[in-house]
Amino acid sequence: MTTIDTDPDTGLDPLEFAVTRNLTAKSNADRDAILASPGFGQSFTDHMVDICWSVRGGWHRPRVSPYGPISLDPAAAVLHYGQEIFEGIKAYRHADGSVHTFRPDQNGRRLQRSARRLALPELPVPYFLQSLRELIAVDGAWVPSGADQSLYLRPFMFAKEAFLGVRPAHKVAYYLIASPAGAYFKGGVKPVSIWLSEDYSRAGKGGTGAAKTGGNYAASLLPQSEAYENECDQVVFLDQDRNVEELGGMNVVFVYKDGTIVTPQSDSILEGITRDSLLQLARDRGHHVEGRNVSLTEWREGVASGDIVEVFACGTAAVVTPIGTLKGRDFIDEQPSGTLALELREELTNIQYGRAEDKHGWLYRLDA
Numbered sequence: 001m002t003t004i005d006t007d008p009d010t011g012l013d014p015l016e017f018a019v020t021r022n023l024t025a026k027s028n029a030d031r032d033a034i035l036a037s038p039g040f041g042q043s044f045t046d047h048m049v050d051i052c053w054s055v056r057g058g059w060h061r062p063r064v065s066p067y068g069p070i071s072l073d074p075a076a077a078v079l080h081y082g083q084e085i086f087e088g089i090k091a092y093r094h095a096d097g098s099v100h101t102f103r104p105d106q107n108g109r110r111l112q113r114s115a116r117r118l119a120l121p122e123l124p125v126p127y128f129l130q131s132l133r134e135l136i137a138v139d140g141a142w143v144p145s146g147a148d149q150s151l152y153l154r155p156f157m158f159a160k161e162a163f164l165g166v167r168p169a170h171k172v173a174y175y176l177i178a179s180p181a182g183a184y185f186k187g188g189v190k191p192v193s194i195w196l197s198e199d200y201s202r203a204g205k206g207g208t209g210a211a212k213t214g215g216n217y218a219a220s221l222l223p224q225s226e227a228y229e230n231e232c233d234q235v236v237f238l239d240q241d242r243n244v245e246e247l248g249g250m251n252v253v254f255v256y257k258d259g260t261i262v263t264p265q266s267d268s269i270l271e272g273i274t275r276d277s278l279l280q281l282a283r284d285r286g287h288h289v290e291g292r293n294v295s296l297t298e299w300r301e302g303v304a305s306g307d308i309v310e311v312f313a314c315g316t317a318a319v320v321t322p323i324g325t326l327k328g329r330d331f332i333d334e335q336p337s338g339t340l341a342l343e344l345r346e347e348l349t350n351i352q353y354g355r356a357e358d359k360h361g362w363l364y365r366l367d368a
């Protein structure tokens with residue numbers, strides 16, 4: 001196991017992971033072939049991490065094991081009532097070979113907030129961080145070194161108790177798996193077209209919109225199919241008052257003519273760490289940033305009048321995606337194209353890949 005001291009904030013001692021090596025791990029040649037063109041979410045590393053939780057025993061039996069199928073009782077609560085949460089975070093290889101991740105404390109705290117909303121136990125942030133380091137300790141060679149490549153880390157937690165009664169499960173599992181990821185946009189960043197979902201919403205007031213939970217994604221799949229049928233790449237969701245929420249898995253940001261940056265903020269929107277970081281970089285450049293409601297009318301009129309000069313979406317997987325078109329049942333609004341989104345994207349990825357100074361202390365080394 002990696003050595004970590006007692007956590008100064010929580011007083012927690014590090015967990016002692018039992019490590020079982022994968023005896024059929026990919027050969028260097030097979031791994032290199034995958035890393036040459038990894039795509040997204042298709043291939044997985046040789047190992048995974050899991051930690052059990054029970055009402056009686058708390059967090060226990062931390063393990064690093066060969067990657068493989070999970071055995072679950074057919075009555076496991078997650079399969080029936082969807083008590084599940086997840087995270088998404090990347091590991092980046094720097095030019096000197098070292099491996100870093102980006103603001104993992106934020107993901108650890110968001111996993112705790114999601115857990116609270118889904119009545120799951122809160123994994124202490126030091127355990128979350130340790131799980132990332134443990135996986136990199138055995139699978140560090142899976143962090144690719146090509147341009148815009150990364151190792152996508154997928155922590156998740158679910159109710160595994162075999163019980164069909166409806167209540168928070170008494171047995172839960174936390175897992176971490178990892179999947180090498182190629183450049184999201186092959187041949188440069190392309191603006192996306194967005195379908196305005198009028199018939200479906202992704203979240204409601206007091207619902208689970210601010211939690212990273214599979215159910216939100218399940219609810220977004222049908223509207224996403226509607227987007228494809230209408231030749232759009234992604235969906236944008238509105239709230240009950242016709243304010244803009246977000247895409248199925250990315251936050252939305254508006255840039256105004258006077259340099260002001262506005263992003264929808266409400267308790268039904270997932271608070272993206274990419275968005276938070278881009279907005280900090282924008283503030284560093286002197287932009288005024290507002291988190292507030294943005295109605296569909298404000299968006300459409302702002303574009304028509306020239307008040308809004310750029311619209312983009314952001315999230316860990318794609319980082320920043322300019323929005324090129326907004327399409328509704330009876331309109332198509334071409335979106336203005338600007339340069340700020342791509343400048344901020346470049347600035348952020350330069351920090352993540354170690355090519356620019358990390359002024360905010362966002363990087364966290366995983367392999368030392």
Ligand SMILES: *Cc1c(COP(=O)(O)O)cnc(C)c1O
Nearest residue numbers: 249250251270272273274315316
């Ligand atoms: C994960 C996610 C985002 C983006 O969050 P990041 O921390 O920037 O990756 C946005 N919206 C939803 C619904 C998400 O699940």
